[in-house]
Amino acid sequence: MTIDLSRRDFLKVSAGSAAALVVGLSPAGSLAAGPEGSVLNPFVHIDAEGVVTVILKHFEMGQGTSTGLTTLVAEELDADWATIKTAFAPSDNAKYKNLAFGVQGTGGSTAIANAYTQYRQAGAAARDLLVRAAAQTWQVDPATIQVDNGVLRAGSHSGHFGEFIDQAAQLTPSPEPALKPAEQFRLIGKLNLPRKDSRDKTDGSARFAMDVKLPGMLYAVILRSPRFGGILKDFDAGDAAAVAGFVTAKALPNGAGVAVYGKNTWAALKARQAIRADWDFAQAEQRSSAEMLAAHRSAADSPQYQARPETTDTVAPRVAVASRRIEAEFSFPFLAHAPMEPLVCVIEPTDNGVQIHDGCQFPAIAHGAVATVLQLSPEQVEINTLYAGGSFGRRATPTADYQVEAAQAFALLGGKIPLKLLWSREDDIQGGYYRPMALHRAAIGLDDQGQIVGWDHRVVAKSILKGTPFESAAVHEGLDHSVVEGLADTLYRLPNLAVGVSDFHTPVPVLWWRSVGHTHTGFVMESLLDMVAHETGRDPVELRLSLLDRGDKTQARLAGVIEAARDLAGWKPGQKRGFAVHYSFSTFVAVVADVSADGDQVHVDKLHMAVDCGVAVNPDVIRAQMEGGAGFGLGAILRNEITFQEGEVVQNNFPQYLPLRMPDMPEVAVHIVPSTLAPTGVGEPGVPPTGPAVANAIFAVTGRRVTELPLTKAGLRFV
Amino acid sequence: MEFQLNINGEQRTLEAEPGTPLLWVIRDTLELTGTKFGCGVAACGACTVHLNGTPVRACSTPIENAQEGELVTIEGLDDPVATAVQEAWREKDVVQCGYCQSGQIMSAVGLLRQTPAPTEAQIDSYMAGNVCRCATYVRVKDAIKLAAQKLEG
Numbered sequence: 110m111t112i113d114l115s116r117r118d119f120l121k122v123s124a125g126s127a128a129a130l131v132v133g134l135s136p137a138g139s140l141a142a143g144p145e146g147s148v149l150n151p152f153v154h155i156d157a158e159g160v161v162t163v164i165l166k167h168f169e170m171g172q173g174t175s176t177g178l179t180t181l182v183a184e185e186l187d188a189d190w191a192t193i194k195t196a197f198a199p200s201d202n203a204k205y206k207n208l209a210f211g212v213q214g215t216g217g218s219t220a221i222a223n224a225y226t227q228y229r230q231a232g233a234a235a236r237d238l239l240v241r242a243a244a245q246t247w248q249v250d251p252a253t254i255q256v257d258n259g260v261l262r263a264g265s266h267s268g269h270f271g272e273f274i275d276q277a278a279q280l281t282p283s284p285e286p287a288l289k290p291a292e293q294f295r296l297i298g299k300l301n302l303p304r305k306d307s308r309d310k311t312d313g314s315a316r317f318a319m320d321v322k323l324p325g326m327l328y329a330v331i332l333r334s335p336r337f338g339g340i341l342k343d344f345d346a347g348d349a350a351a352v353a354g355f356v357t358a359k360a361l362p363n364g365a366g367v368a369v370y371g372k373n374t375w376a377a378l379k380a381r382q383a384i385r386a387d388w389d390f391a392q393a394e395q396r397s398s399a400e401m402l403a404a405h406r407s408a409a410d411s412p413q414y415q416a417r418p419e420t421t422d423t424v425a426p427r428v429a430v431a432s433r434r435i436e437a438e439f440s441f442p443f444l445a446h447a448p449m450e451p452l453v454c455v456i457e458p459t460d461n462g463v464q465i466h467d468g469c470q471f472p473a474i475a476h477g478a479v480a481t482v483l484q485l486s487p488e489q490v491e492i493n494t495l496y497a498g499g500s501f502g503r504r505a506t507p508t509a510d511y512q513v514e515a516a517q518a519f520a521l522l523g524g525k526i527p528l529k530l531l532w533s534r535e536d537d538i539q540g541g542y543y544r545p546m547a548l549h550r551a552a553i554g555l556d557d558q559g560q561i562v563g564w565d566h567r568v569v570a571k572s573i574l575k576g577t578p579f580e581s582a583a584v585h586e587g588l589d590h591s592v593v594e595g596l597a598d599t600l601y602r603l604p605n606l607a608v609g610v611s612d613f614h615t616p617v618p619v620l621w622w623r624s625v626g627h628t629h630t631g632f633v634m635e636s637l638l639d640m641v642a643h644e645t646g647r648d649p650v651e652l653r654l655s656l657l658d659r660g661d662k663t664q665a666r667l668a669g670v671i672e673a674a675r676d677l678a679g680w681k682p683g684q685k686r687g688f689a690v691h692y693s694f695s696t697f698v699a700v701v702a703d704v705s706a707d708g709d710q711v712h713v714d715k716l717h718m719a720v721d722c723g724v725a726v727n728p729d730v731i732r733a734q735m736e737g738g739a740g741f742g743l744g745a746i747l748r749n750e751i752t753f754q755e756g757e758v759v760q761n762n763f764p765q766y767l768p769l770r771m772p773d774m775p776e777v778a779v780h781i782v783p784s785t786l787a788p789t790g791v792g793e794p795g796v797p798p799t800g801p802a803v804a805n806a807i808f809a810v811t812g813r814r815v816t817e818l819p820l821t822k823a824g825l826r827f828v
Numbered sequence: 829m830e831f832q833l834n835i836n837g838e839q840r841t842l843e844a845e846p847g848t849p850l851l852w853v854i855r856d857t858l859e860l861t862g863t864k865f866g867c868g869v870a871a872c873g874a875c876t877v878h879l880n881g882t883p884v885r886a887c888s889t890p891i892e893n894a895q896e897g898e899l900v901t902i903e904g905l906d907d908p909v910a911t912a913v914q915e916a917w918r919e920k921d922v923v924q925c926g927y928c929q930s931g932q933i934m935s936a937v938g939l940l941r942q943t944p945a946p947t948e949a950q951i952d953s954y955m956a957g958n959v960c961r962c963a964t965y966v967r968v969k970d971a972i973k974l975a976a977q978k979l980e981g
């Protein structure tokens with residue numbers, strides 16, 4: 110079973126039980142160990158019964174990180190997989206930072222990559238301490254001690270971990286404990302190691318923030334402006350008084366909406382429907398989707414920024430005089446993340462400040478944002494991280510939007526009453542923080558032999574990162590790199606590639622959405638290469654391989670997954686199938702898609718996926734992320750779009766924002782390319798190549814090239 | 829208003845407004861939080877519970893409609909079909925975020941009670957009302973087939 114413990118609870122629970130050994134890092138960042146409470150950021154906790162608990166610095170949204178981090182510790186510690194437990198770490202930047210970000214948070218498919226050595230070292234240090242403690246007790250040479258499934262043995266001696274924690278806590282850990290060579294791995298790379306969160310997620314006992322109920326807790330929902338950027342002028346809650354369980358309604362301090370409070374969820378939801386509000390739309394988005402698309406198109410005419418050394422001005426004339434040209438424009442809609450658990454945050458007063466209960470993806474941001482709203486110092490805010498019911502990026506906003514709403518609504522009642530702030534599905538679909546709408550326009554020049562001689566590529570989208578705390582890291586000279594990732598830095602050797610970029614401006618808030626810019630750049634690049642292959646009569650696989658230089662290690666790995674997917678699917682030139690490959694988050698994924706069509710009716714039958722993510726820590730979790738990433742990407746390209754009618758979002762729940770359902774789901778075969786290189790992420794990289802592989806397959810089977818998403822816009826129906 | 833519910837084999841008396849969806853009574857009042865809120869409009873299946881053995885969407889079932897029958901939530905599952913389904917789910921490591929999975933399991937149990945050896949098409953159509961945003965569908969289907977095998981053998 111998985112246990113969720115805040116730091117406060119954790120100390121409380123442990124103080125009541127026998128002593129424990131904790132291993133982690135000292136304030137200076139070196140390995141440290143000692144009894145309960147002595148190590149500032151424990152990663153490993155072992156109690157007197159020998160029960161090992163791994164403290165997770167990353168949250169679990171389904172991506173399998175709780176299993177992954179636990180595998181790393183258990184491997185080096187030789188712990189018993191069946192009984193090892195997990196607990197989410199408290200929010201603390203200094204102690205539990207993501208080494209890739211420098212602050213605490215999960216995203217960008219970085220969890221296993223950044224923690225790979227750190228968590229193994231913590232496990233190895235704990236093992237070394239226990240072995241030395243047992244050697245002292247038994248008066249034997251430490252080298253003669255064997256450790257297996259949480260039990261130490263030497264000759265006739267044997268004992269479980271818990272028997273040695275007191276002595277081990279007195280010892281100093283070795284600064285560089287030896288890590289196992291890969292040949293000795295028992296858990297890393299093991300097929301079908303059961304997930305740690307499987308049992309409690311199949312018997313109803315897994316706890317999500319949505320499930321938190323505290324004594325005296327009230328429930329709140331927010332009535333928001335029907336148009337993004339609208340400001341509350343006034344509201345009338347008179348009719349809400351008739352709703353049983355309605356408590357009160359209050360305007361949020363920033364004019365963003367009305368907080369509606371109820372004694373239970375249903376009362377809050379019903380009362381909100383009875384409230385009428387007046388908005389000032391002077392700064393609000395008032396356009397419809399067609400006007401927004403037109404604005405993207407005109408912005409593509411004259412790019413504001415250049416993402417590569419070659420520029421639009423120098424490349425466009427070369428393409429214009431090429432003997433053959435391929436020209437295409439691709440458009441992508443806004444997309445909602447729609448995690449299965451709608452957003453929710455519970456906040457309660459504590460002796461010292463507040464505690465928030467949240468499936469918290471980015472504690473570093475939520476922590477500070479809540480402290481600011483409540484005028485508390487950071488130490489007065491604690492975060493109890495619970496399971497998150499999906500995220501796909503939505504729970505990590507640079508503004509900590511829903512945690513801030515919770516803090517505001519809590520403060521409006523005087524800051525003494527525990528409060529659950531929740532979003533309905535309608536709030537979620539209509540609430541913004543979308544994958545940005547995007548437009549790509551490309552003109553590719555070919556010579557007489559069909560070789561690419563120039564590539565004029567332009568992208569228009571609203572920047573995700575401008576105006577956020579991440580701007581200084583990810584925006585340079587006006588260019589938000591997340592708009593062109595996977596395109597401007599393509600691994601293909603394309604001569605005279607210029608990538609011009611323009612910003613689209615709108616009050617509609619936008620956000621990273623599982624695989625961020627790659628969601629559109631991958632689709633466009635892989636569709637365009639398919640068009641080049643078709644135009645020049647080449648096999649799409651062979652064309653891609655010809656654009657890679659195997660002397661370069663990264664390009665060689667890309668070529669490797671292309672061949673692996675080709676072989677897995679039994680790809681032969683001339684078959685009516687789709688191919689795509691994409692490199693994102695340091696991971697390589699290639700996909701062969703098989704679709705069948707009967708007129709406009711299309712079904713995606715099977716996806717053959719090859720992935721190279723370095724060492725496969727948990728092969729089954731990797732497979733699951735490929736299946737899930739493919740399904741997530743597929744669902745979006747089939748039918749999903751957020752559209753606007755005079756500034757108002759048209760879709761409001763799953764009946765209009767149609768999610769992928771079981772009959773849509775293709776079979777998925779996954780091949781993991783064997784590797785000894787450092788592990789890289791798998792949560793996002795399955796998404797980008799799936800869409801274009803399917804679109805290319807649709808072209809192969811139906812002759813229709815889809816450049817406007819979702820695919821239903823082309824009149825296709827999916828059955 | 830006072831209501832009586834028979835839920836997971838217990839008789840419970842509780843206060844609720846007439847017309848309150850069963851979902852909120854189960855979650856907020858009875859604190860059986862394994863049953864989830866996903867859409868509120870019978871479009872995702874996260875709230876699936878059994879009423880007299882048949883899966884229903886608790887978000888769209890007014891409390892009045894449940895007074896006469898026996899309700900079972902994920903916490904109260906206890907029969908050979910349910911055990912086979914839950915074991916199959918664990919063997920296949922179906923879950924990702926897990927939020928939809930109570931509903932998936934409740935539906936799968938309903939399917940196998942009605943159709944012990946479902947075809948692929950029967951699984952697809954019966955399970956089409958249960959959304960999984962993590963797209964665990966490949967494994968949900970595999971687990972249903974495995975559970976059917978377990979029950980047969």
Ligand code: FES
Nearest residue numbers: 866867868873887
């Ligand atoms: S919450 Fe009932 S079907 Fe979605």
Ligand code: FES
Nearest residue numbers: 925926960961962
């Ligand atoms: S497991 Fe996440 S929604 Fe199904």
